[in-house]
Amino acid sequence: MNPAALDVRNATYRYPDGTCAIEDVSFSIAPNEAVALVGPSGAGKTTLMLCIVGFLRLAGGDIHVKELQVGKKNLRQVRRDVGMIFQNADDQLFMPTLYEDVAFGVLNRGMEPDDLDRKVRKALADRGLSGLEEKFPGHLSGGQKRLASLAGVLIMEPGILLLDEPSSNLDPKSRRQLIQQLDDLENSRVLASHDLEMVLDLCTRVLVLNRGRLVAEGDPAQILADTKLMESCNLEVPHSLQPHRLDHHDTPRSRRGFR
Amino acid sequence: MHMADALLSPAVGVGFLAASGGVLAYSAKRVQDEGDDRKIPLMGVLGAFVFAAQMINFTIPGTGSSGHIGGGMLLAMLLGPYAAFIAMTSVLIVQALIFADGGILALGTNIWNLGFYPCVLGWWIYRMIVGKNPAYGRLSIAAMLGILVAVEMGAFSVALQTVLSGKSELPLGEFSALMLGIHFPIALVEGFVTLSVVNFVYRIRPRVVRDSLGIGPAFEQDEPSYKPLLGIVLISTLIIGGVVAWFASSLPDGLEWSLHKMLGPGEIAQPADEQGGRLARLQEKTAPLPGYDIAGASPEAEGVQERAGNDEAPAVWPHVSRGKSLSGIVGSLAVLACVCFSALLLVWLRNRQPQNSQREPLE
Amino acid sequence: MSLVDASRLDRHAYVDSVIQRLDPRAKVLATLVFILAVVSFDKYTVSPLLPFLAFPVLIAVLGFVPFGLIARRFALALPFILLIGVFNPLLDRAVMVEVGGLQVSGGWMSFTSIFLRGLLCVTAGIVLIATTSVPRIAEALGGLRFPRVLVVQLLLLYRYLFVLMDETGRMRRARVLRAGTTKASIRDATGMLTTLLLRTVDRSEAIWRSMLVRGFDGELRSPRRLHWHFSDTVFLVLVTTGCVFLRMNPITTRLGGWILNP
Numbered sequence: 007m008n009p010a011a012l013d014v015r016n017a018t019y020r021y022p023d024g025t026c027a028i029e030d031v032s033f034s035i036a037p038n039e040a041v042a043l044v045g046p047s048g049a050g051k052t053t054l055m056l057c058i059v060g061f062l063r064l065a066g067g068d069i070h071v072k073e074l075q076v077g078k079k080n081l082r083q084v085r086r087d088v089g090m091i092f093q094n095a096d097d098q099l100f101m102p103t104l105y106e107d108v109a110f111g112v113l114n115r116g117m118e119p120d121d122l123d124r125k126v127r128k129a130l131a132d133r134g135l136s137g138l139e140e141k142f143p144g145h146l147s148g149g150q151k152r153l154a155s156l157a158g159v160l161i162m163e164p165g166i167l168l169l170d171e172p173s174s175n176l177d178p179k180s181r182r183q184l185i186q187q188l189d190d191l192e193n194s195r196v197l198a199s200h201d202l203e204m205v206l207d208l209c210t211r212v213l214v215l216n217r218g219r220l221v222a223e224g225d226p227a228q229i230l231a232d233t234k235l236m237e238s239c240n241l242e243v244p245h246s247l248q249p250h251r252l253d254h255h256d257t258p259r260s261r262r263g264f265r
Numbered sequence: 266m267h268m269a270d271a272l273l274s275p276a277v278g279v280g281f282l283a284a285s286g287g288v289l290a291y292s293a294k295r296v297q298d299e300g301d302d303r304k305i306p307l308m309g310v311l312g313a314f315v316f317a318a319q320m321i322n323f324t325i326p327g328t329g330s331s332g333h334i335g336g337g338m339l340l341a342m343l344l345g346p347y348a349a350f351i352a353m354t355s356v357l358i359v360q361a362l363i364f365a366d367g368g369i370l371a372l373g374t375n376i377w378n379l380g381f382y383p384c385v386l387g388w389w390i391y392r393m394i395v396g397k398n399p400a401y402g403r404l405s406i407a408a409m410l411g412i413l414v415a416v417e418m419g420a421f422s423v424a425l426q427t428v429l430s431g432k433s434e435l436p437l438g439e440f441s442a443l444m445l446g447i448h449f450p451i452a453l454v455e456g457f458v459t460l461s462v463v464n465f466v467y468r469i470r471p472r473v474v475r476d477s478l479g480i481g482p483a484f485e486q487d488e489p490s491y492k493p494l495l496g497i498v499l500i501s502t503l504i505i506g507g508v509v510a511w512f513a514s515s516l517p518d519g520l521e522w523s524l525h526k527m528l529g530p531g532e533i534a535q536p537a538d539e540q541g542g543r544l545a546r547l548q549e550k551t552a553p554l555p556g557y558d559i560a561g562a563s564p565e566a567e568g569v570q571e572r573a574g575n576d577e578a579p580a581v582w583p584h585v586s587r588g589k590s591l592s593g594i595v596g597s598l599a600v601l602a603c604v605c606f607s608a609l610l611l612v613w614l615r616n617r618q619p620q621n622s623q624r625e626p627l628e
Numbered sequence: 629m630s631l632v633d634a635s636r637l638d639r640h641a642y643v644d645s646v647i648q649r650l651d652p653r654a655k656v657l658a659t660l661v662f663i664l665a666v667v668s669f670d671k672y673t674v675s676p677l678l679p680f681l682a683f684p685v686l687i688a689v690l691g692f693v694p695f696g697l698i699a700r701r702f703a704l705a706l707p708f709i710l711l712i713g714v715f716n717p718l719l720d721r722a723v724m725v726e727v728g729g730l731q732v733s734g735g736w737m738s739f740t741s742i743f744l745r746g747l748l749c750v751t752a753g754i755v756l757i758a759t760t761s762v763p764r765i766a767e768a769l770g771g772l773r774f775p776r777v778l779v780v781q782l783l784l785l786y787r788y789l790f791v792l793m794d795e796t797g798r799m800r801r802a803r804v805l806r807a808g809t810t811k812a813s814i815r816d817a818t819g820m821l822t823t824l825l826l827r828t829v830d831r832s833e834a835i836w837r838s839m840l841v842r843g844f845d846g847e848l849r850s851p852r853r854l855h856w857h858f859s860d861t862v863f864l865v866l867v868t869t870g871c872v873f874l875r876m877n878p879i880t881t882r883l884g885g886w887i888l889n890p
Binding site for chain 1: 763784790842843852
């Protein structure tokens, strides 16, 4: 049997003041699998991801990345195999040029200069960012920034990719581009997102978190269509799963007119 | 206030570059030894914060004018003196370059006035008062005092550096009084704003403030000694004083002498007797504080006086002679014309070149 | 494109020209030599300073730096210089020069000298940054053996400078719309500063995390990009020789003399 790429068992994290951010969460992710973490704000999605990369220490349970337990002693190793894309792309592109930013991760691993150049250019080309090597990251568009941070992480060839709200603040075209690229990837992907349509497009499994607990797990089309479940989590059933009749459509107040 | 290159002499400029450079080297070493990786991004963004903070103008009560905080002291209270000094240095470098605020040679003086005084001197005072006990009252008094001293020292130093450089006629006494006076209410307000902000931050994120004071479990070990830094400061002061005195006394005369050599005795159209006398009286009138012995204040006068008494080497003051003045003016116009014409010609030639690479700035 | 960005001097640094391609170390050193030469003149010098104009003019032309930009920036730097300099004609009234019946006091000579110095030094700085971006200057400092901490600091500062200034601009505008006045009280300012500061501290945590996730170990590594070429040596030598020559020889006066009596 293939070893799981990610194995989370009874993970519990508590804030300094004692409140539980995530409680007794267990799940596994297989290699190449794309899984979504959905839930209302504050449900613990980001916290869970931060625990996986070792920024937060679990109060209970454990996390294994490819059989390596995430702990204080092996954070560097864990982070070699887990890549994370944070919500704010600006905070991840901290070097003066795109080239230097994408090169950052591999330089930290001590790569040869000629190989480095080839790898960096390829990483940028794969994301469709060729020609932007000397650009100042602050000058890029939102979509380009998101793809750039993806390039900087993918160049390190992580087994697992964690993405926190990857499609937020993207215009439709950039969003579509991102979804396409994420779909083509072979790394295991965990997406935390409010963008349920993207979840339907990309993921084969969805995990629903509510108030720190895992309340549902399964096929996205089924779970996200479950109205009762969605409502109890303060979520909405995605439009594409709602039964539609044109006259049933919610009319915005401004267009209702007065009779 | 930022010093400008236009008012500096090489001695003062280089002297303060050396002093600031010394403090920079020491600070870099201290930060590196500390090995706190977390500080690196924090220093970076806090430097950017200083720029942003200086955009936030408030009206100074009583004066009606608006001001903003300097930021050095605030940085020191969050990062510790050494990291803060490096951050302020970077701020001043970028200010000088991108915003043309202060000059490049003047960076030495500006880093000293706006970096060393708040981040190191002011912080020392703050630390002495607060010790290991950052209670809100103490924090406030310490911050206020630190800022007052730092700002006033900075203001006074601008006056001192200007007078030492000898390009301005302003007498030290009056100039310093003016600077100290103007900056006092500014310092008071900056002190008040800074202590309010630090108190807030201390309430919400006590760790940041405590870390900079070296309090907390990680710091129980040894107290770093400030003696090396004190040593650097003393040596820098001596260097500045020494270099300035040496330059002031020897270089102008040296320049005079070599100019004389270049021009040759035939070029001197007029002995400088009357002018020499006038200049000497001039020096007396504008001399700064009595007993202020730096010859650099009016080197020409001194040089001229010396020469006037010596018959074999006639006084050299090219600009003073009438014939020289006319040539100077005609020549100046000619040079300006040459420069303008060459520039236009070059631009015309340049624009005729085929343009295949990027010529427009980024949009 | 933010409002602040548009006024940045170093937008032009990304243009391609022979000046932009020079090693930044050469440009920094040349600028320093130039400024030292200019300020080493004594306080009454006026005409010998003029030929120095050739340097910033040449760099501006070859580096495609618009003169309007230089003029505007200089205009901003001018007030402070004039403020201090204006006392010279007031305090120093002894006549120094007489030309065709016109008497010029030493004070006016030194004032003009200050103005010219200001012009030369400020424009030298402007053309430097307009042809060399801050990250390249940071690299230059690193290459000139400045502490690595400072180089990294400059890079990060530059990266987040405009981000923070934009944020502050938005905050200020929001306050103006609510308060109805552009004048902020100390209390308002303190509030904005605190919010900004806390957000900045949080941001540094986020940046630190993204650094750690990509293997950050305390050292911000960049691929080596500084290559000193023969052209850089030529440039530096030319500038230094030119400055020394002009400093030691008052060619303006000679030229004038030659024009009057060929």
